[in-house]
Amino acid sequence: MSVYTQLTDDQFAAFCQSFGVSFARAIPITQGIKNSNWFIQTTDDTDGAPSYVFTLFEERPPADIEKMAVILNQLDGKLPVAAPLAVIESEAARTDNDKRYVIHYEDKAITLVPCLAGAHPEQTTQAMCHEIGAALALLHETLQALQPSEQYGVPLYPWSDVRDRESQFMPSDEAKLMRDIWHAYTQLPLATLPKGLCHLDMFADNTLWNLSLNNSQKGEARLTGLLDFTEVSAEHYVMDIAITINDFCTTWGDAEQGESVNFDRSKMAAFLQGYESKRPLGADEKRALPVMLAKAAVIFWLLRLNVIHYNRTEGRTGDNIMVKNPDLMKRLSAYHWSHVEKAQNTVFVLLNTHSNTDQNNQIVGVFSSITQAEQAREQLIRDQLTPDQLSNHSHFLIKEYTLDQLL
Known part of the structure; x- marks a missing residue:
């Protein structure tokens, strides 16, 4: 740091x-x-x-x-x-x-x-996302012993104040994006979503892994360290899930790659499977996750803008001062929000293209979000396909259908 x-x-x-x-x-x-x-x-x-x-x-x-x-x-x-x-x-x-x-x-x-052994991963894998999901769930479960949780966690940062300050200087489309996501968040059933002590900064660079060449080649990287517990607060578990997914399931391109932002939904499905192996998500949490993903990206967009503001007002300069690009989180916010908007008028149908029945493309599930459809597909792939077939996701397809329209 x-x-x-x-x-x-x-x-x-x-x-x-x-x-x-x-x-x-x-x-x-x-x-x-x-x-x-x-x-x-x-x-x-x-x-x-x-x-x-x-x-x-x-x-x-x-x-x-x-x-x-x-x-x-x-x-x-x-x-x-x-x-x-x-x-x-x-x-x-x-x-x-x-x-x-x-x-x-x-x-x-x-x-x-x-010091803990291990190294920060430059790239994550589905297996790593599965393992960090299970670790985050175990963290949530273990810290339930510290009650009342509000007495152990630090106060949540007043991000709405930062939003109001920074939005004055944003282009109108960026300010609208942030405002729309924030409003959707306030419409969630926040009072009924489970909450407790959360890490709230579980990025890949706050984790350590055994990344030896032999283990990496075998896909056996193992978690060896969880770092930076300064932001632990009483918060909705699904927000902590969203924060962790946003980093572990995104490939961040460097400057030579145009600082691209590529979100991997198969990694997210693996993460959720790992998490639910320790703590099953409730129906309200699953419905809230798409908006939480967008809101979590907004929070880190604001965090990076706030660091720039703080460094400027405190006169902090020099080679030892690191600033992360807030535009990356802005782009991730826009990506997640586009999925939220699309899902409002869309259903996602999971099809088995290799069914043993006489009918082709047997419908095996209908879902209200792409996240739930992808998670169901990953589970079916694990449960029903042979080892030789596991790499072939074409056995199960997801098709999107817009409501109230003729096909």
Whole structure:
């Protein structure tokens, strides 16, 4: 992540000693956009590999980071997370049940966590989407033990304020897109959608995987780390699902590729299958998902605009400051919204083109959204096709039909 606050080696050494760690070297981490982070090499790291990640939280108050430490300890042992080290207390200050995980520097919080093995994936696969879906569901289930959830999560950011500020400077078509998506979101049955503690930033670059050549060739990449729990809040689970899908199921082209945005709906179907293997979605959640996908993209569109605004007002400049292109999320918002608009007057019919019956193209399902039709198709492919047939999706076709029209 970006480095905003500069520390000396003497300061690093003193902070690390508070956690019982012998400091040798700090290496800046420049990916990301919010906090200042460094890898820490210790005097025991003979091979030169860092053992810890040192984070100075630029915006979140220390009390919020203390809550994050409780959340990570709740997940520790069930999911691959890096729980913060406890501060070494004197005998007089030590209590059995009151550990401290945060130290303060100029009203900012500092934590030290073990490095996790693995690497960030440059591209995701269907298998990885399935696994991260199952992991997110397990996260949702595990954190239900922390009640009331609002006391453990940080407050949700007032994105409507950012929307009102930024929309003044947008072209009219962009402002309308954002306004339409926001209105559709408010029309969802929000009061009845299940909610609890959510990660809300589960992008691929906040995960680690075993991506060794042998495993990659066999399609056996395994999740080894979940990172960045600073945004954990009490929110609708389907919003957390949408945020994760938006990154894991999208291929983001680099500048040489014209910064293209390519959403893969087969990856989304795999993600949902993985998620529902741990926590089945309710009917209202399935109906809400298409709008949530659009709203989640809008939130990250606004987040990136807000970072640009914040850097400008704070005078932040330099090579260590990373800014992500907000237009990518704008394009993803438009893509999802086009599917929402289309689905309002469309049904999706799932056909078996290799039915054993006398009729060709036997209808096996009719769905109100392409997402549900694709998820059903993926399940049928897994359940009914032989291993030799699995790569041939043409056994099951999805056709779209506009309502109230002659065929």
